[in-house]
Amino acid sequence: MGRAVGTSVRRKDGDAKVTGAAKYIDDLTFPGMLFGATIRATIPRGEIVNTHIDLSPDYIVADYRDIPGKNYVALLDPDQPCLAEREVRHVAEPVLLVAHADRRALFGIDEQVRFDYRELAPNYDPETSETCFKQIAIDKGDIERGFRDAEVVVDGEYRTSHQEQLYIETNGVIAVPGDGQITVYGSLQCPYYVHKALVVLTGFTPDRVRVIQTETGGGFGGKEEYPSMLACHAAILAIKTGKPVKMIYDRVEDLLATTKRHPAIVRHRTGLTRDGRITAMAVDVLMDGGAYATLSAVVLSRGVIHAAGPYRCDHIRIRGRAMMTHTPPNGAFRGFGAPQTQFAVEAHMDRVAEALGIDPVRLREVNALRPGDSTATGQKLGKDASALPVLREAVKRSGFRRKRREWKGTNRGIGLSLFFHGSGFTGAGEVKLASKASLELTRSGARILVASTEIGQGTTTMLAQIVADALELPFAAIEVQQPDTDVVPDSGPTVASRTCMIVGKLLERCARDMRRKLGALTPAQYFTRHGAFTVTKQYEPPAGLAWDDQRYSGDAYGSYAWGCNVVEIEVDPVTFEVTPTHVTAVAEIGKAIHPLMAEGQIQGGTAQGLGYALLEEVVMRDGRMANAQLTNYIIPTPMDAPPIEVAMLERPYAHGPYGAKGVGEMPIDGPAPAVINALRHCGFDIRLIPATPERLMRARR
Amino acid sequence: MLLTINGRQRRLTVPPMARLLDVLREDCGLTGTKEGCGEGECGACTVLVDGVAVDSCLVPVAHVEGCQVVTIEGAAAAKRSAKALQNAFVEHGGAQCGICTPGMIMAALPLKAGASRDEIKTALAGNLCRCTGYISIFNSVEAALSPAKKGPPSRVALRRASAHARRR
C-alpha cells in the first residue's frame, strides 16, 4: 500500500494555474455588481468630530450606522471596530465605505471626503505603551539557582522589524446579498473565521451566512484575520445596496492597511558553565501589537514558547508582553511569533559561544533538546525530538567546520541556526477548536469536505494523498470540495502548520472508517447498491497531552518539527551588500507526504526568511508605512535567490497521518539568525534585522 | 481600435491610454493575466507583444494596435514551448499559489531551448514570486527547455526521496 503518500504526485490545482484558467477573486463578476472602496483615517490617533462628503447621489456611502449587527471584527477580543465611530487609533483605520457601479469612479474617492479631527498624541514605542494586550509568564525550575550555578553570564538584546506577508494577490472579496442572507467569496485562509465575523456583524443566524473561498494567491498569515474585516466591509455595502459588491485592494492600500509581522524586542540573560552547559535562561519578549489586539495574544504565546530555542535547561524564566501602539494592527504571519524569538535566541547563542570561546556547533550539541528532555513549558519530548540529527546533517552537508575555519578573516561568512516549531494550535487550542472533517463517498471514489484552504501550499493534493492511501484507492479517485461553509464542516483555520498533521489525521480516520464500511465493495459498487454516505470525525487529543493555561506549562504542542539552516554569505567590502551564496536547509518533518511540495515550502519559507534578514523593511513615518509600494518594500527577486539545498529527515510522529508533522511555518524561523551569525563570522555585530547595508556599515567591528 | 489578441482580431472601444492589462481583463475577459502591483515590479501581468515580454500594466493599449498580443490563455496555441513550460511548472513545483505563474510562463516563453540558468534568471528577473523561493521555478523552466532533463516525474523529488530513504 501507500502509493500516493511519499511521492510527488501531480498537484490537483496545477493545470488550472498554469493555463490561466484558475479563477481568483478579482477574476469573478456577478450581474449588477458594484465596486466598493474604503475611506480611511489619515491620523494615527484622535477623534473624528466632523465628516464632509462631497459626492453625487450615484455613490452609496455607508458608515458604522449601517451595520445591522455589532460593530466589531469578531476574532479574540471585541476591541476592533469594523468602521471607526469616533475614535481613531491608527493611520488607515477604516471609517466609511463607498460603492459605485463603475470601478474607475472610485479612483481618488478619498479626496472627496474630509474628516475634521481632534488629534491626540500618538505613541509608537511598545516599551512606553500603557496598554498591554497580553502578558505571559513561563517559569521552569528555579531561575535564581540556575544563575548561582553559572560560571559565565551573557546578556543581549535583539530586535526585529515589521515584515509584510506580500502575497502577490492582494486582499479581495465579493459579497452577494440575498433575502436576509449574505454570501461572501474571497481570497482567504479561514472561511469559518470570516463566517463568525459576518454573523456578529450582520446579526444573521449562522445558517444565513455563507463563505466561499476562491483560488487564493498566497496568504502567509496575511489572509488569516484580515479577510474578516474586508468581508464585513463588503457585506455592509451589499446589504445596504442590495447588490453584489466587489472590494479588491490595490497594492498600496494592502500595504498601508493590512497586518504585518509584529516587531519585537527580545532580551536574553543566559547562565552557563565554562564548558558550555546552559544553567539558566531568562528571556524577556516585547511585541508591538499595533492599535488593536487582533491575534497578538496568540502570536505572543507561540513566540514565548519558542523563546528559549531548542535547548535543554532546567531553570528558565520567560516573560512576554504584547503592547498597543498607534500603528496599524500587526497580526498573523508565517511563524507567528517564533521567528522573532528564535532569531533572538539563535543570534544570542553565537554571542554566547564567542564569549565562552567555543565552537557554535559544539555549544548547540551540548545543549540541544534530546528525546526525553523537557522544553521550557516542561513538555517531555518523544523519540521524534530531532535537534541533534538536523544539526549534524546540516553541519556535515554544508562543510560548516571547514568553511568556518578557512573563511575566517575574509569577506565570506558562514553561520547556522538550530530551531524547532510546534505543529498545530498551542496548548488546549486544538481541543477548543474541536475541528471536524468529512469524507463523502462518490461514484468513483471519495470527496474531501474540509474548510482547510489551498493557498499554494498544496492542501488539496496532500489531503487527497492521505485519503487515497487510507482508502486504498488511486489518488485520482479523490476529489476535494472547494471550501464553502454551507457544504464543509469547520476543520479549523488554515494556520499554525496544522492542516497536514491535524486535518490530515482526521481525514485519515474518516478514510479508514469508510474503508471498513465499504468492505469488499468498490466505491462504485457500494454507491450503486446503497448510495452515498459521509463519514465525519472530530479532533481527539492524543492520550496524555496535558496543558495548564494558568501556569503556561505542559504539552504546548502535539509535536514539533525541527530544523537547522546553514547560510553562506559574501559581504561586499565596497558597498556592504550581503549576498547569500548558498543555504543548506535541513528539516525533520515526520513524513514528507509530498516531497516536492514539502521542499517547496522549505525553499519558499527560507527565501522569505532571507528577505526578513536582509532586505525587508517597513519604513514607518508618523504611524504610516512610508514605503507602501513594491518598488520600495523590497522582497527578493529571482536575482536575489541563492541555491537552497533541502534535506528532509523523517522521524514519524505517532499521531500524525503517516507520521507527518507540520512543515509550512518552520522554514522561516531559521534563515535570519543564520545570516546574522554568518555576518558575525565576517566581523559584523548585528542585533537588529533587517541587516541592511546601511546598518552593516555602522556595525563593522 | 483593432487589436489582435491570441490570434483573434477584436474591435474594441477603449481609451488609447487604457492599460493593456485592463483591456485584457475587463474588455476581453482574459483574466489569466494578473495584477500584482500596477507599477511594473511584479511581472504578474506579463504578456507578449510581437514576441517580446512586457508588463501589460505599463502598456497603453494604443501601443499594441497592429501588434500580436499573446496572453497565457493563448500561449499554448502561439508557441510550441508553451505546453512544455506549463507542464513543467506543474511537475517541478514551479506553481504554488499560482498567482505569479501566468506571468512567469509568459516571461520564460521567449527563452530559447537549452537556455542556461543565468539566462533563465535574467529573463525572470522582473517577476516576483513569494511562494517558491524561485528555485523550483528555475527548475521548471530548465526542465521544459532542455529535453535531456525531461523525465518522470521530477528530478528534485527523486533526489529528495532517496535522501530521506537513507535515513529510515
Added chain:
Amino acid sequence: MPVDARTLTLQRPRNLKAALAMLAKEPTLTPIAGCTDVLVGLHFGTSDTRQFIDLWSLDELRGITSKPILRIGALTTYTEIIASPLVQKRVPMLVAAAREIGGAQIQNRGTLGGNIANASPAGDTLPVLAAAGALIVLRSASGERRVSFARFYTGYRTSVRQPDELITAIEIPAIDGRQWWRKVGTRRAQAISKIMMAGVRSPADHLRQGYGGQEAGRHSCKVRIAIGSVAPTVVLAEAAAAVLSQGGAIGDAQAALRKEIAPIDDLRSTGDYRQQVAANLLAAFWKDTE
C-alpha cells in the same frame, strides 16, 4: 490612487515632423515613449499631466549608428542597447548599466530618451552619459540643437529642454581608456539605485578634446567620474577627478569627492551610507582601472 484612463488624451503623430508640429502648437503635451515612468506616475496619481503625445511609433527616433560618432536614437530600448555590438564595443559601461535596469520587461520597453527626459536623480544611464561626455540632440519645429550632458540638467528634475522640444538622439564621442560602472541598488534586479558611479580613465597620451577641454600634457591621465543619487541631479565629480588626474592620492580624491556631493536620507538609504559608499566606489574604480 490611479488616474482614470478616460480622462486622458493621446495624440498620435505619424512622423517626427508631425510630432514636432503638434508640440509647437500645444507645448503642454507630454510625450510618451515606453511608458515605464509615465504609467507608473498615472497609477499612483502622482503625475498631473492628462494630455499626451505618442512617440512610440516614430521609427526616426530608433536605431544606433556610428558615422563616425555613436548616435543612439532616443527611442532605443535597453534591450536594443544591450544587444548592440556597436555600443558593446564603444560604451560597455552603458551596456552594463542597461543590463541592470529593472527586469526584462522594463528593458524591453524603457528607452534611453525616456530615462534622460524623466530626469530622476536615480536614472541609471545618467552617470554613464555624463562620464562619457555625451551630447543630447534636441529638436523642435524650429530646429535642432545639441547640448552637452553636463549642461543638460538645471536642477531637481529640470533641464534645458523646452516644452516644444523632443530628445531625438544621444551622441557619444569616442572614449579612450577604461570604462567603469557600478550600481548599488536596493536589490539585484527591479532596483532603484541608492548610488551609482560611472568612471572613465584615459591615458594622457591618448587624450582627446572631450568635455571640459582641459590641457592634457601635465596630467598623468585623464579621469571623468559621474555619480547618481547623491544630489538633485547627476554629479560630475570634477574635483575628485582632478586630484586623480594629477597623480594625487586616492585619499585626497575621496576627501575632494565628499565635498562635491550632498546625499540625503530617503526611503531607500541614508546620506551617511551614500557618502561612505561614494568614497569606496571611487577607490574601487581607481583600483579596477589600474
